[in-house]
Amino acid sequence: MLDVGKWPVFALLPPEELRLIRQACVFGSAANEALYVTVNDEVFALGTNCSGCLGLGDLQSTIEPRRIDVLCGKKIVSLSYGTGPHVVIATADGEVFAWGHNGYSQLGNGTTNHGLTPALVSTNLLSKRVTDVACGSHHTIALTTDGEVYAWGYNNSGQVGSGSTANQPTPRRVSSCLQNKVVVNIACGQLCSMAVLDNGEIYGWGYNCNGQLGLGNNGNQQTPCRIAALQGVNIVQVACGYAHTLALTDEGLVYAWGANSYGQLGTGNKSNQALPTLINTEKERMVEVAACHTSHTSAAKTQSGQVLMWGQCRGQAVASPHLTHFSSTDDVFACFATPAVTWHLLSVDGDDYLTVAQSLKKEFDSPEISDLKFLVDGKCIHVHKALLKIRCEHFRALLNETEEDAIEIHQFSYLVYRAFLEYLYTDTISLPPEDAIGLLDLATFYREMRLKRLCQETIKRGISEENAITLLSAAVKYEARDLEEFCFKFCVNHLTAVTQTQAFANMDHDLLKNFISKASRYGAFKN
Template sequence: MEDESPPSQGVSTKVLEATLLSALKMLDVGKWPIFSLCSQEELKLIRQACVFGSAGNEVLYATENDEVFVLGMNCSGCLGTGDMQSTIEPRRLDSLCGKKIACLSYGSGPHVVLATEEGEVYTWGHNAYSQLGNGTTNHGFIPCQVSTNLVNKKVIEVACGSHHSMVLTSDGEVYTWGYNNSGQVGSGSTANQPIPRRVTSCLQNKIVVNIACGQMCSMAVVENGEVYVWGYNGNGQLGLGSSGNQPTPCRIAALQGIRVQRVACGYAHTLVLTDEGQIYAWGANSYGQLEPDDHLTVAQSLKKEFDNPETADLKFLVDGKYIHVHKVLLKIRCEHFRSILSNDDEIIEMSEFSYPVYRAFLEYLYTDNIRLPPEDAIGLLDLATLYGENRLKKLCQQTIKQGICEENAIALLSAAVKYEAQDLEEFCFRFCINHLTVVTQTQGFAEMDHDLLKNFISKASRVGAFRN
């Protein structure tokens, strides 16, 4: 790849651009090394966290009362604290407190682009190429709102290249700004763009539903599943069958007839996920990121596994660690993706969930179905809640309802209360009332949580369960 960029590492293979969201339960952030700097009291208050930086050594997080704090290294002022001082103690960002954070992206320049649930956009960090969108080339040490050309626009998604930025609005419009040596802002020229401008050309009358940036290229998925690309193409990362740069959006003809749902970009390669659960990849392949497991695609390998439950457990190698792959795969930078291994006896780290739960979740993402007993469906319900998979939550509740019996009714009721599954809670409660004599003699009832028992008895009394 020719070095057409300013001095930079580009989009690092270790960038952790994951946004961990959970409105229904406390986040388990303890596995991120950066959070070892926080006290247990501080960790308990975290509702939302964004880990970023070249080695996952910077974090922005929001608490239950929408206060925003940052912690860690402070590369080029990317903590937004007004200075370049790193911090091992959480520092409050007053300019973002009270703002509900919707999404965040990190460019390796480095700079940060953030959108709130209200659709406002804030940027800070390195700005030598106007990637902050404020019309200047002055570095930004605190989050500042980007309003030019975005007034009355609600931004729902953000993406960063190494030195350019892109946002998607709720009405399906794309705006870009920043470094443009290879046409990555899609304006038709190679002049840098100091403020947000809408990307038009063949996107003029299209509704965009998803965006992504590589180091010096940009991608957009429109509502009919077509993918449009522009910018640097020296490694074929645009998927156009050539290596020439593209200054305006161009549809990927090779995906004709394939309906794409999401696109993700690495430093110099691209992945897309189709509505049939297939993944297509193209671009640079210096780390084997395009050809896992003897040239099988991810979707093919998954189908092979799911069609034959007797095969060895499926294992995924990501940056040297064996993990289970789910939708976060498309949110984390593609450079994490290395290969898929079969028939390997390495132990997979299960975290707090069992292997059947993780496997069922992965199978659901590629088949829209689940196959597991009601007891495991409880754990899957937890995972579905964590990742906001509402349809999966409904499937879990159906599985639990079909498998309820006197012996497990209390355990299922407890799970429904814990995961705020109100419909399931009412179903389990009614089952317990209808089988009250047997249920009250089970081990589960004897070991019932005190508060849950108290509420159960109170509610049962109100419906006349203890009347003669």
């Protein structure tokens, strides 16, 4: 079941219908239109039906859900909408369907007649498999399995990327600088388009008067331009607001640029930025950024599951990332965006749709079918012997020698041991750097080399002037050479601040002697 309760448009649906929803999208000028997909792959729509955007074949509003017959059985993998609104979807078969407002040919059918029912977008796409779609106010772009981008619709600012400002009535491949490049992620602002390549480069084109293309100027671009300021930075995801852009790096950092009158860049002020600016996220690693071309709201999710928001939040201008109690970036848009639309297609995997990895994660520390429990600091952790034997040589030897269904652990804390066992189920860790030191100790003890590497990466991301010596000491103790070198260089580069910390004052004598000797060889004490 997908929790859509935060969106008022679903308020009248009975509980038995809500339980069937697997995908949903809320859109419209007042968040008063919605589509949803059930576990049976039936597609329904409800709301005001402006410009026929519900795809029901008429212009009648409906307070109760009506089925869109032509889409039933089509497995939707991507959905986006414009402000007309027009709606575009991509199916699991790689087909594209569009309907709704078409005053600028944003439906890609060669006309400017509104589309009252979903119609296949075929020109130049019949031999292609589309995996993702994105809409601006009145234009559309699509990404294929080959990494190609196609665009059509309104083009007054060059947002179609054709090299002109003439509207594009049918899909046209965006080439120019993207020729022979592989695009992996796309997004649209109101009047601009963005694309991320498989090598981490990011390109933008279209309207740029607020600096939303990140090029360092305010000139519109009729063809894709690489954001040179991010040279050497590996971008993995881009999200566009009304006139601002967010980009996520492979290291979990967030850059922002463009309009900032509501603080939507998260820089602590309201000044526009024409170049990418690194946002201060309190050293938290981000795994998702979120924005929507209809609003000035921004959100991000951390590796530990926390959700931050900034920008226009229910009329307030929040100029710096604000920690929320939400568990999803979707909740930010439901509760604080204006209008309160969804920034992407909401999806949930029911039990029948869980991947192997999702199923394992779900069963971790669940007593229902576990056959072994660890007792640590008086608390239980429920696990499965078979999985532990498969994932860890230590447990394979231990569990082959014992039939016990409960094992007490005294050497490690509950927090550390639980993180270790969870790693065996998920292949990830989510601990702050100080706690990751304890997990590094465990990884060294159990000779879990991959876990040791993950711990080192976590510790590197969390290093600061205050904890650098503590982390360096841990790296030396557990023979983590790469981490030791990283911490040492950090200490040398921040020598004045590091030597004034309490940790430096309490430093082990031998370690201090080695540190001073090595730092001296690095020239740290030269005038």
